[in-house]
Amino acid sequence: MNGRKITCAERAQLAMMLEVCAFPKPGNVDRCHDYPETRLEHFLASTILARPALERAEKGDGSVGELILDAVESTNIHSGGNTHFGAYILLIPLLLGRDIPGACRIVAETTVEDAVLFYEAFGKTRVRVLTNDELDVNDPGAVEELRKRQMTLYDVMLYSARNDMVAREWINGFTLTRRGADLLHSYGGGGCGAVMGTFLELLSTEPDTFIIKKHGQDVAWEVMKKAREVRDGVRDIVRFDQECIDKRINPGSIADIIIASLYIALGEGWAWDS
């Protein structure tokens, strides 16, 4: 080993890589599990291809909206669909702001133009959204509505926070990101065990809003209850994982938050390979 310091963009990439490799993560793509249309290699390809956008964010070269759009456009060149949209929503402000307090300032200062670009980015992913929504990203009229109401990207996140735990991070000072980083630090060393333990702890205590959007509240709370049983040693994680995968129940929002937590923890000296 020598003394080269990793850059913030590389740290974000390491966070993306460590998250997806950790296993077994109930319901999500991990080292041991693919979905037919989205495989481990797709997540890792995005991790590689996101670098230019992450580097721009590290340099402060662009607005939040521009950089989220850049990250999506840089990475959606494979056939695996959306892999990291939620992660970019957290990583871009964290890179621009250097740390959580800085990211809070960045998100508070977002503009209507950021919101418009964000909708453009969203439209280029295949992320599931709630319908019957006047700000539905699949509705071309939504951008007009944004401009009419003069909604900034922060306002959009405030609007979405009720149904989306990633958006909620913007509103509540990156609470779960911070909690995940603290959990990572609480493990003696790094490695897959720490990432898995952190994932399981968040899954045991937060209903994942990506699951809610796909399968409804009841399923999300049921997953939380079962995750708690796994954590407490009374349910087998491998069988629970398989059950989630069979039903296509994937806690994707908690995965996004874990990536942000890993990014923060790595910056605070958490040794991933100790």
Added chain:
Amino acid sequence: MNGRKITCAERAQLAMMLEVCAFPKPGNVDRCHDYPETRLEHFLASTILARPALERAEKGDGSVGELILDAVESTNIHSGGNTHFGAYILLIPLLLGRDIPGACRIVAETTVEDAVLFYEAFGKTRVRVLTNDELDVNDPGAVEELRKRQMTLYDVMLYSARNDMVAREWINGFTLTRRGADLLHSYGGGGCGAVMGTFLELLSTEPDTFIIKKHGQDVAWEVMKKAREVRDGVRDIVRFDQECIDKRINPGSIADIIIASLYIALGEGWAWDS
């Protein structure tokens, strides 16, 4: 998907990622297997961290020796030891030269200074080398010897070719790199199956020189024979893989060549995610 073209550096990174994820690769780190001191995450961290050196090579910003040293120094900041030294020896000329004929010109034009820098890079890895060698990289006198004999890096590879199939690629026009790329193309689509099939075909027909250095000729030929039986369907790959791992028999040089093959095939339109 949109039309962004991936860069050559990204293509090299994708090659590194696809190689290590493919499984089960008898004896090597893969999606399903770690060695205690070198894990999948170490290979993927190197894949991320190699980018600046690969980008310099893409731009022609540096000599072969400088860029191999840069790649080693950029990636040996984790605790997983050497992961891709052999791959850099192939990727750097391929990036500088654009294709195999270009790489052949690049390696032919290397200098004594390239050789000196290469030895510096080698010294920063923990790659196994043959002892009783007057050009042993662990011997501080070796660089003096290089200068005295006016050996270019090409001369060093010619000297090493007898015992090292990666060095041999420099001498014989990247023969196995080309063969691996052709094998990849021969599969209907991309994906793990094509990488695995290509790996197994090379392993069935070439004694791996990394195995020879660690375990001797007999073991390498035995591995080749068993790989052939796996290929022909008369030996179980999972058990063979476990046998190799238990004995720490890892065909690391063929893995390096597969990375170069993937790099070439991707550039020729092989669709990794089809």
